[in-house]
Amino acid sequence: EDQVTQSPEALRLQEGESSSLNCSYTVSGLRGLFWYRQDPGKGPEFLFTLYSAGEEKEKERLKATLTKKESFLHITAPKPEDSATYLCAVFTGANSKLTFGKGITLSVRP
Amino acid sequence: DSGVTQTPKHLITATGQRVTLRCSPRSGDLSVYWYQQSLDQGLQFLIQYYNGEERAKGNILERFSAQQFPDLHSELNLSSLELGDSALYFCASSVSTENTEAFFGQGTRLTVV
Numbered sequence: 001e002d003q004v005t006q007s008p009e010a011l012r013l014q015e016g017e018s019s020s021l022n023c024s025y026t027v028s029g030l031r032g033l034f035w036y037r038q039d040p041g042k043g044p045e046f047l048f049t050l051y052s053a054g055e056e057k058e059k060e061r062l063k064a065t066l067t068k069k070e071s072f073l074h075i076t077a078p079k080p081e082d083s084a085t086y087l088c089a090v091f092t093g094a095n096s097k098l099t100f101g102k103g104i105t106l107s108v109r110p
Numbered sequence: 111d112s113g114v115t116q117t118p119k120h121l122i123t124a125t126g127q128r129v130t131l132r133c134s135p136r137s138g139d140l141s142v143y144w145y146q147q148s149l150d151q152g153l154q155f156l157i158q159y160y161n162g163e164e165r166a167k168g169n170i171l172e173r174f175s176a177q178q179f180p181d182l183h184s185e186l187n188l189s190s191l192e193l194g195d196s197a198l199y200f201c202a203s204s205v206s207t208e209n210t211e212a213f214f215g216q217g218t219r220l221t222v223v
Contacts (some may be wrong), residue, residue: 032208041219043112044214045112100154
């Protein structure tokens with residue numbers, strides 16, 4: 001069974017304090033790893049898709065990387081508006097579903 | 111705005127009742143997914159439809175069913191509701207079955223009392 005573990009569960013940063021969020025996975029035949037951002041009471045917002053180990057993608061202050069066992073979401077000089085829950089999900093293609101981790105709640109203080 | 115529309119946004123109903131949640135996918139998307147999100151379980155995949163046909167099933171209870179209509183909108187039917195069914199229900203859509211860049215709606219918050 002596909003498993004996705006995200007750590008830490010919650011992270012509090014000072015504005016400008018860079019950090020990384022971790023997503024480790026155990027799957028058979030990874031075909032894609034997805035990062036989403038979710039604000040309270042809202043639907044997940046797509047951020048990145050990574051397909052193979054070594055791949056990196058960037059968007060503003062966010063950079064996602066992928067290895068064979070885990071993915072990192074690096075946040076550089078975060079701002080309070082980056083506060084949200086960040087979800088990681090894997091897709092193996094076996095049954096067309098995304099398996100999500102439980103998310104990391106990021107809080108950035110001004 | 112993701113382009114995926116879900117109605118209603120909020121629903122309060124009593125145990126034992128039946129409700130229908132509706133989802134309109136983004137224009138051009140053929141694949142629709144339903145997810146349930148509760149505080150303790152996170153996002154759980156329920157079911158997927160592609161171009162009107164059921165494509166994949168996840169942890170969907172027998173009391174729940176779904177369908178996708180010719181105009182590609184989808185409905186999730188929840189019956190014999192229990193307190194534990196209270197959750198956020200999300201619909202997502204993508205162009206294909208590959209879940210690449212699946213876009214989520216704003217969800218329907220179901221409260222069973």
